[in-house]
Amino acid sequence: MSGLFITFEGPEGSGKSTHSNELAERLRSMGYEVLKAREPGGTPTGEAIREILQHDSVGEPIVRETEILLFAASRAQLVQRVIKPALARGCVVICDRFADSTTAYQGYGRDFDVERVLNLNEWATDGLAPDATLLMDLDVGIGFERIHQRNLALDQGEDRFEREARAFHERVRQGYLVLAERWPERFHVIQSEASVDAVSTEVWRVVEPLLSAVGGGRPADED
Ligand code: TYD
Numbered sequence: 001m002s003g004l005f006i007t008f009e010g011p012e013g014s015g016k017s018t019h020s021n022e023l024a025e026r027l028r029s030m031g032y033e034v035l036k037a038r039e040p041g042g043t044p045t046g047e048a049i050r051e052i053l054q055h056d057s058v059g060e061p062i063v064r065e066t067e068i069l070l071f072a073a074s075r076a077q078l079v080q081r082v083i084k085p086a087l088a089r090g091c092v093v094i095c096d097r098f099a100d101s102t103t104a105y106q107g108y109g110r111d112f113d114v115e116r117v118l119n120l121n122e123w124a125t126d127g128l129a130p131d132a133t134l135l136m137d138l139d140v141g142i143g144f145e146r147i148h149q150r151n152l153a154l155d156q157g158e159d160r161f162e163r164e165a166r167a168f169h170e171r172v173r174q175g176y177l178v179l180a181e182r183w184p185e186r187f188h189v190i191q192s193e194a195s196v197d198a199v200s201t202e203v204w205r206v207v208e209p210l211l212s213a214v215g216g217g218r219p220a221d222e223d
Pocket residue numbers: 011012013016017038039040054071096097098099100101102103105106161162
């Protein structure tokens with residue numbers, strides 16, 4: 001496969017969306033063909049699953065087995081229909097959350113057997129793993145404060161995951177850090193308490209050296 005696959009991961013409010021969007025724009029402005037996706041979602045089927053998972057659109061409690069299978073289903077659809085074809089075209093694919101979210105949230109967060117989750121991920125992704133994963137690490141309390149401010153500004157309520165107990169989100173954060181230790185070559189831990197500019201600089205420090213693997217752009221200093 002000739003493209004480059006980058007994922008952003010992290011707990012709530014850690015700035016994944018801000019930085020994944022910014023990176024996508026920066027690469028586009030340099031001439032790279034970029035495909036940006038988010039999880040759950042990114043396909044019509046995936047977006048329908050997102051409504052169920054995040055906004056309780058069916059009005060029934062979702063058991064944890066169903067939850068994990070729905071995330072996996074959304075991901076399988078995204079991988080086969082969007083990500084693999086884009087990588088085959090040589091795109092830079094940037095995904096806001098991917099399989100590590102399932103390991104962190106459903107495995108560590110919901111206390112589901114982590115090795116089983118990893119097996120399920122492997123199956124759902126057909127073995128596709130990111131070339132690099134940027135883990136935006138942040139104190140859970142600070143993340144919650146950011147989410148609270150964002151929800152106030154947008155006049156929206158908390159989603160199903162934001163309503164989970166603080167202890168759940170602490171397990172998610174620690175779970176991510178365990179994954180980063182387990183796959184140190186793929187994971188890059190970025191302290192996202194810093195300013196947006198400082199975090200952007202860190203993101204770029206990780207991504208720039210990877211770009212030699214894909215064609216299509218021009219050097220950053222011509223930007
Ligand atoms: P989103 O609004 O995209 O979260 P964030 O703003 O933090 O990026 O919502 C995705 C939610 O779904 C988030 O709370 C994490 C959760 N999630 C899982 O529990 N498992 C998964 O596999 C994925 C992809 C997301």
